[in-house]
Amino acid sequence: MSTQYKTHQEGAKEFNKNPDRVTWHDKALWFVREKRDISAHSIPEWEELREIASQVKAHSLSHLNKYLEQFEENAKANGVHVHWAKDAAEHNQIVHSILEKHKVKNVVKSKSMLTEECGLNPFLNDRGIEVVDTDLGERIVQLANEHPSHIVLPAIHKKKEEVGELFHEHLNTEKGASDPTYLTRAARTHLREKFLNADAAITGVNFAVAETGGFVVCTNEGNVDMGANLAPVHIACMGIEKLIPKVEHLGVFLRLLARSATGQAITTYSSHFHRPAEGKELHIVLVDNGRTEQLGREDFRKSLNCIRCGACMNTCPIYRRSGGHSYTYTIPGPIGAILSPGKDLKKHSSLPFASTLCGSCSDVCPVKIDIHTQLYKWRQLVMKETNYEKSKQVGMKFAGKAMGSPSLFNLMGKVGNIFLKGPRAFIYNGLNAWGIDRELPVPTETFDDWFKKNEKKNDK
Amino acid sequence: MTSREKILSAIEGINLPSKELPITPIFEGLSEDKHAFFFEMLNTLGVEVIVSDNDDQLKDIIKEKQQDGKVYSSIPDLGADDLTVNKDEMANLNLSVIEGQLGVAENGAIWVNGEDLKHRSLTAIASHLLIVLPYHKIVWNMHEAYTYIKPQDHGYGVFISGPSKTADIEQSLVKGAHGAKSLIVYIQK
Amino acid sequence: MKIGLFIPCYVNQFYPEVGKATLQLLQKYGEVGYPSGQTCCGQPMANAGCEKDGVDALKVFYDNFKSYDYVVGPSASCVLHIREHGEKLYPNMKPILDKVFDLTEFLFDVVNEENLIGSFPHKVAIHKSCHGLRGMRLGQCSERVTCNPSKQDELIKQVQNVTLVQPQRADECCGFGGTFSVAQPDVSVRMGKDRINDYIQSGAEYITSGDMSCLMHLDGIIQRQKLPIKVIHLAEILASNSTLASNEKQHHVDAI
Numbered sequence: 001m002s003t004q005y006k007t008h009q010e011g012a013k014e015f016n017k018n019p020d021r022v023t024w025h026d027k028a029l030w031f032v033r034e035k036r037d038i039s040a041h042s043i044p045e046w047e048e049l050r051e052i053a054s055q056v057k058a059h060s061l062s063h064l065n066k067y068l069e070q071f072e073e074n075a076k077a078n079g080v081h082v083h084w085a086k087d088a089a090e091h092n093q094i095v096h097s098i099l100e101k102h103k104v105k106n107v108v109k110s111k112s113m114l115t116e117e118c119g120l121n122p123f124l125n126d127r128g129i130e131v132v133d134t135d136l137g138e139r140i141v142q143l144a145n146e147h148p149s150h151i152v153l154p155a156i157h158k159k160k161e162e163v164g165e166l167f168h169e170h171l172n173t174e175k176g177a178s179d180p181t182y183l184t185r186a187a188r189t190h191l192r193e194k195f196l197n198a199d200a201a202i203t204g205v206n207f208a209v210a211e212t213g214g215f216v217v218c219t220n221e222g223n224v225d226m227g228a229n230l231a232p233v234h235i236a237c238m239g240i241e242k243l244i245p246k247v248e249h250l251g252v253f254l255r256l257l258a259r260s261a262t263g264q265a266i267t268t269y270s271s272h273f274h275r276p277a278e279g280k281e282l283h284i285v286l287v288d289n290g291r292t293e294q295l296g297r298e299d300f301r302k303s304l305n306c307i308r309c310g311a312c313m314n315t316c317p318i319y320r321r322s323g324g325h326s327y328t329y330t331i332p333g334p335i336g337a338i339l340s341p342g343k344d345l346k347k348h349s350s351l352p353f354a355s356t357l358c359g360s361c362s363d364v365c366p367v368k369i370d371i372h373t374q375l376y377k378w379r380q381l382v383m384k385e386t387n388y389e390k391s392k393q394v395g396m397k398f399a400g401k402a403m404g405s406p407s408l409f410n411l412m413g414k415v416g417n418i419f420l421k422g423p424r425a426f427i428y429n430g431l432n433a434w435g436i437d438r439e440l441p442v443p444t445e446t447f448d449d450w451f452k453k454n455e456k457k458n459d460k
Numbered sequence: 461m462t463s464r465e466k467i468l469s470a471i472e473g474i475n476l477p478s479k480e481l482p483i484t485p486i487f488e489g490l491s492e493d494k495h496a497f498f499f500e501m502l503n504t505l506g507v508e509v510i511v512s513d514n515d516d517q518l519k520d521i522i523k524e525k526q527q528d529g530k531v532y533s534s535i536p537d538l539g540a541d542d543l544t545v546n547k548d549e550m551a552n553l554n555l556s557v558i559e560g561q562l563g564v565a566e567n568g569a570i571w572v573n574g575e576d577l578k579h580r581s582l583t584a585i586a587s588h589l590l591i592v593l594p595y596h597k598i599v600w601n602m603h604e605a606y607t608y609i610k611p612q613d614h615g616y617g618v619f620i621s622g623p624s625k626t627a628d629i630e631q632s633l634v635k636g637a638h639g640a641k642s643l644i645v646y647i648q649k
Numbered sequence: 650m651k652i653g654l655f656i657p658c659y660v661n662q663f664y665p666e667v668g669k670a671t672l673q674l675l676q677k678y679g680e681v682g683y684p685s686g687q688t689c690c691g692q693p694m695a696n697a698g699c700e701k702d703g704v705d706a707l708k709v710f711y712d713n714f715k716s717y718d719y720v721v722g723p724s725a726s727c728v729l730h731i732r733e734h735g736e737k738l739y740p741n742m743k744p745i746l747d748k749v750f751d752l753t754e755f756l757f758d759v760v761n762e763e764n765l766i767g768s769f770p771h772k773v774a775i776h777k778s779c780h781g782l783r784g785m786r787l788g789q790c791s792e793r794v795t796c797n798p799s800k801q802d803e804l805i806k807q808v809q810n811v812t813l814v815q816p817q818r819a820d821e822c823c824g825f826g827g828t829f830s831v832a833q834p835d836v837s838v839r840m841g842k843d844r845i846n847d848y849i850q851s852g853a854e855y856i857t858s859g860d861m862s863c864l865m866h867l868d869g870i871i872q873r874q875k876l877p878i879k880v881i882h883l884a885e886i887l888a889s890n891s892t893l894a895s896n897e898k899q900h901h902v903d904a905i
Contacts, residue, residue: 404705
């Protein structure tokens with residue numbers, strides 16, 4: 001597996017040791033952000049759509065019980081098996097028991113961040129089941145024994161030469177070949193074999209419709225339509241927050257999803273499943289794994305609106321310059337930084353600080369999650385409830401006291417100025433994070449002193 | 461308590477204030493001419509568009525594609541090959557000809573019913589795909605589309621927009637990931 | 650009208666000329682008072698996750714400004730913090746929150762300034778600070794499908810001989826982010842360098858902004874790398890015609 005950093009700072013520092021790679025990574029993702037902009041700006045009702053989507057999600061979450069029960073009832077009536085998992089472990093067990101019942105050895109999986117979140121692959125591998133990720137990007141990271149660094153573009157951190165190397169090793173492509181078309185064709189051939197021999201297919205779910213008991217999965221590659229339609233068993237795993245009330249709401253979300261994600265007007269395949277094909281089985285696993293807890297947190301509830309488009313990653317200036325692997329959670333970037341503290345505040349305490357609170361994430365979000373506001377709120381909780389940067393907390397207490405006292409604050413300013421006028425080596429050293437690559441401002445006469453001197457003149 | 465009960469009672473316990481469900485308007489089109497917009501969108505997606513008032517060209521395409529492999533068609537009497545539902549045979553198809561039920565101008569997506577096909581995988585498994593769509597079955601946007609399409613009436617149905625593609629290697633667009641490498645949309649007047 | 654001049658702490662310490670230019674501009678519209686003994690808005694604590702430690706600073710702010718009709722400061726970021734978090738952290742503040750404005754907002758929305766008389770014969774790029782842009786909607790945000798007026802552009806266009814130039818990326822963050830700049834210096838500096846290069850590529854001689862904190866960060870990099878571009882606060886350009894401001898500006902330009 002790829003290195004797991006303890007804090008985002010640590011990962012970001014490492015990533016920035018190679019400035020050319022930062023440039024490349026930043027440009028690749030900015031390109032996607034620009035495509036998103038063009039696409040969004042071609043829809044005059046874009047902001048209205050975002051508002052409707054946000055309200056539909058808020059409504060669905062406020063009636064989640066009703067919709068879950070309605071969905072289950074309709075899905076069962078459609079001949080679908082419905083399972084409930086309270087956490088990752090139960091999810092994995094449910095999936096495994098279905099596979100075991102059918103004596104499944106080979107599974108093809110299409111992109112599902114939920115199964116990634118639950119650690120399904122290693123769980124099944126340990127039990128002798130081969131799981132092949134069929135999304136090209138996911139297959140690349142799987143072969144490289146890494147995690148996705150982005151939820152829509154899992155291998156965005158990899159250069160084509162690195163993919164060429166990997167495919168040469170695993171798929172016998174020509175050594176040194178790095179042409180994307182050539183490599184994609186090789187993967188197509190390799191994965192066709194897997195699709196044709198799979199005993200079961202696992203997919204994620206983008207949207208589940210309560211009134212019909214069906215669900216929609218969106219892909220560009222067609223891996224869902226290959227996998228789920230060829231294998232005798234189809235297991236769809238979904239977080240309980242994926243529910244929307246009616247079919248008409250699919251119109252809203254399908255218009256927003258791909259435009260936000262990649263700038264496409266819609267994904268190539270928007271596949272709707274309601275009933276298994278004759279002689280086959282269709283299962284749905286409804287997973288909680290911390291979602292009801294998040295639902296109970298008023299300040300952070302809205303994070304469950306997320307439709308996993310990845311737009312907040314593409315726009316985030318910190319994500320683009322630190323890479324997905326610098327984050328300590330499966331879902332990186334701004335959305336990951338507000339979802340993860342709810343799972344483990346201590347482990348992910350650095351993530352809410354991996355931001356300048358610039359707010360771009362909230363403005364690109366198609367379901368209007370107030371991401372940067374939630375980052376701010378998680379910061380307050382991290383400092384209150386964990387030992388994260390304890391020394392900073394002491395400093396802040398002292399500074400806060402000083403700011404309550406104009407005379408003390410004035411004195412500190414004067415001392416500070418004297419310090420800044422001191423010898424260079426005294427100011428620019430390892431203790432001064434600002435000064436590593438930046439000059440400090442040069443103090444002159446303060447405005448306060450100037451004003452007092454010229455008060456009479458100013459009061460004229 | 462089962463997990464189902466645990467989850468439902470946990471949600472119950474939160475006792476969220478009810479939020480209203482907004483009304484979704486249909487929204488207007490971006491162009492007076494939805495057909496022209498639809499064709500333009502298909503072009504952008506790299507789709508070959510043929511508009512015709514008969515089957516002649518369609519039969520020619522099938523004949524031509526048969527030179528490199530078998531052709532399946534969900535529409536009878538076009539000179540396509542017989543197909544047995546066998547994974548390997550389907551995987552070797554050169555062309556799959558299927559019926560589209562509705563085209564969406566804003567994004568070039570075409571709705572296909574799974575029941576119309578001999579096997580559900582025929583939307584993705586052949587090397588190339590051809591969708592036949594009646595000229596009058598084109599709507600402006602997705603809101604309008606869902607007033608006609610009832611996905612719950614079909615075990616499997618899919619909106620297809622262009623040939624399958626990926627940009628997972630350095631954001632370079634490559635057509636023909638797992639599904640069709642090319643798409644022809646045959647508009648019947 | 651009685652206007653209280655709010656001078657953020659770092660402006661007081663390091664950028665007195667920004668305070669002077671703001672004062673000059675505001676004097677046109679009423680009686681400007683400058684309460685001595687201002688400290689800070691408390692934002693550094695709040696963004697570092699210690700918002701409660703900033704309550705005393707808000708109390709000082711409230712005591713200083715409670716009697717004014719308007720409170721105006723040359724910093725969208727500090728003003729935004731007060732408006733967004735002031736009431737929750739220090740409920741007494743509520744009655745004055747509607748009167749606290751960033752300089753751009755005050756000039757554009759409150760006094761509807763349309764006749765600035767400055768002259769600034771330079772190529773200028775406006776760095777849209779995030780708190781001004783996305784926090785206060787001082788302009789059209791590149792992410793949103795809206796038609797908001799770009800207030801800073803409109804104001805600066807009133808100044809004679811200014812040439813506005815556009816960077817490639819209209820409104821990307823500079824990487825300052827308060828404590829972020831020292832908590833993650835690698836990413837912060839990298840973001841700053843990228844912005845500066847974009848502005849240099851656009852042909853700008855000056856980067857201007859309504860937030861001096863962004864400019865302090867960018868200038869730190871410019872000075873260290875001796876890059877061919879300068880920073881200047883928007884207030885200084887808008888006030889560029891008055892004798893006092895132009896003398897001081899000369900001084901500022903010489904210093905960099």
